[in-house]
Amino acid sequence: MNSSTQTDKAGVSYDAVVVGGGFHGCSTALHLAKKGLSVLVIEKNVVGRHASGVNAGGVRQLMRDIPEIPLSMAAMEQWFNLDSLLGPELAESCHFVGDVGQIGVAGDMKEMAWCERRVAELEGMGYHFEELLTRVEMKKLLPTISDMCVGGFISRRDGHANPARTTRAFRLRAEQLGAKFIEGVRVEGLQQTSNRWVVETTAGPRSAQFVVNCGGAWAQQFAKLAGDDLPCEPAALTLMVTARLPKFMDAVVVGIDRTLSFKQTESGTVVIGGGVPAIVDMENETSVTVADRMVESASTVLDFFPMLRNAIVVRSWAGLEALTPDLLPTIGPSVHSPGVWHAFGFSGHGFQLGPIVGSVLADLIVDGKSSLSIDAFSPKRFSSESFVAVTH
Ligand SMILES: Cc1cc2nc3c(=O)[nH]c(=O)nc-3n(C[C@H](O)[C@H](O)[C@H](O)COP(=O)(O)OP(=O)(O)OC[C@H]3O[C@@H](n4cnc5c(N)ncnc54)[C@H](O)[C@@H]3O)c2cc1C
Incomplete structure (x- = not known):
């Protein structure tokens, strides 16, 4: 993998570009950087400005949709082991309180x-x-x-954490591991050149082998750039x-x-x-x-x-x-663009899943396998004729 340490500027290439600096973007960057990839996170506002910085901070397994339970249980282990993921100081800054129920x-x-x-x-x-x-x-x-x-x-085992501080802690840990973040820069286009992707931004192009769509409420727009018409x-x-x-x-x-x-x-x-x-x-x-x-x-x-x-x-x-229409997240490889991955649509309960989704994505992207299945969240599920949306 690319071990480039050069400062970010237009034209620099990375192993992975992450679109969106919410909790999922920061966690994905952290886990990819931990595996030795060079990573750039591109955020159009400031990191944690949207759902990840302003949510209720609930860390719950209670009432999880059944397909989410294995991920949620694995996420809980990560919450109780923030020390080893982030180091003691950053872990403490998350203000995670568990075992209150x-x-x-x-x-x-x-x-x-x-x-x-x-x-x-x-x-x-x-x-x-x-x-x-x-x-x-x-x-x-x-x-x-x-x-x-x-x-x-x-x-x-459930509890809560401070969402803005947790997102910041994951960002800082990702940076300690070498990931770069740029804020106030919007991703506007995506082009394929041989086996790489050129991510077009308001601050010029960046290229990467992998691109991860953690765009939250805007993720559907980026998915379209990758040729995927995904409901959200x-x-x-x-x-x-x-x-x-x-x-x-x-x-x-x-x-x-x-x-x-x-x-x-x-x-x-x-x-x-x-x-x-x-x-x-x-x-x-x-x-x-x-x-x-x-x-x-x-x-x-x-x-x-x-x-x-x-x-x-x-x-x-x-x-x-x-x-999403079934209130389950969309996590997995793009349907039409190899090397592009999606992780969005957390439908009101994505904070608790943040630490684990980034980890599973990094395993799949780098090692090609993960001990946790994300088949239930596949972007492909929306093209199935049997798909039925949840009605409220
Ligand atoms: C009020 C509220 C309360 C909630 N309470 C809880 C709770 O108690 N427990 C729980 O588990 N979950 C809760 N959630 C849900 C949780 O906050 C979200 O599921 C989670 O934060 C989603 O994270 P994300 O990284 O996917 O999205 P976001 O945090 O929205 O991040 C996406 C980022 O991508 C950026 N972006 C998008 N497109 C582009 C582009 N083209 N170029 C550059 N940047 C781009 C955006 O600016 C944004 O910052 C709550 C949500 C809300 C709104």
Whole structure:
């Protein structure tokens, strides 16, 4: 592989170019550089500006789509071993807190029956990380929860991390390993020359043997440059945060059929989300929150935690995420352009998967094999006649 150490400039060639400096781009760069490849990450804004820097930081196995479970379990191992991946200082900067549990709260017997079916299904597949909770067990873990909660289920290893700091830590580790990053530069074209790719950017061309599309909400556009017509829609998700409150919970709480996800941070603030849609503004590459869309989220929070009635909301924001029709990520080689790879469409739950997806991609790109299968996420699945989109 190319061991060039020259400074990045137009015309320089690399082993791999990564399009997009979100968490997945940074993780992919880190793992490729760890294997000795020369890597350039090209980010049109600043690293971590979009979903990866503004998400809720939930690190959860709970309620994963079944095809994602092996990846999610392997990702969890990486989260608990950030020290060896990043070094102690950068690992600590991620503020990862594990083993506090993510809890799905059932607000009625119908939701409780769903939890029972889900846990039984996973047990039948040999997965034991989700456990049912009775109302009494729930009260012990969440003493301030209202009597509306009839029980639920928990994944005990789950937790949370600081998304912006984690993305930055992966970037810094990738740089320590030799990867280069350029910001404020947009990828606009892709040309093939013999066995290499020329990536055309607003700062001139760069060439590479491999190109990895980690473009988040813009990934579909890059996929088209590679000749792949892959379904993926931008979506905007809302979060709000309260002023500091006395400590009342450790776990992260999510709804079953309700728009609810919240956690209390170390500083005492409560971050409230759960997939509340905001307004997508692709022209300005941003998203905006709208009050009436947060009403449902706030009212669900108050149903379960009435003690938050007088909590002061100090800030709300939204972030742009990429949704696929089946809400599973698209990960794998391009259908039409050998040497081009995709990793996007994380559909609202890609933060937890960040450390592992980069690792699997690096194994596949460099070694041609990985111990974890990504067949379920293949870009080819969308050309299958049997493909059925998830309906909301
Ligand atoms: C509000 C919110 C809350 C969330 N909460 C959670 C959670 O609790 N747990 C969880 O697991 N997941 C969560 N997610 C999802 C998670 O944040 C995303 O799945 C993940 O961050 C996606 O990372 P990414 O690197 O693929 O995309 P991004 O972070 O969006 O990065 C893609 C980058 O590519 C760049 N780019 C695109 N096209 C080009 C181009 N042509 N040239 C140069 N650069 C380009 C973009 O500017 C962008 O910076 C949440 C998402 C949001 C929005």
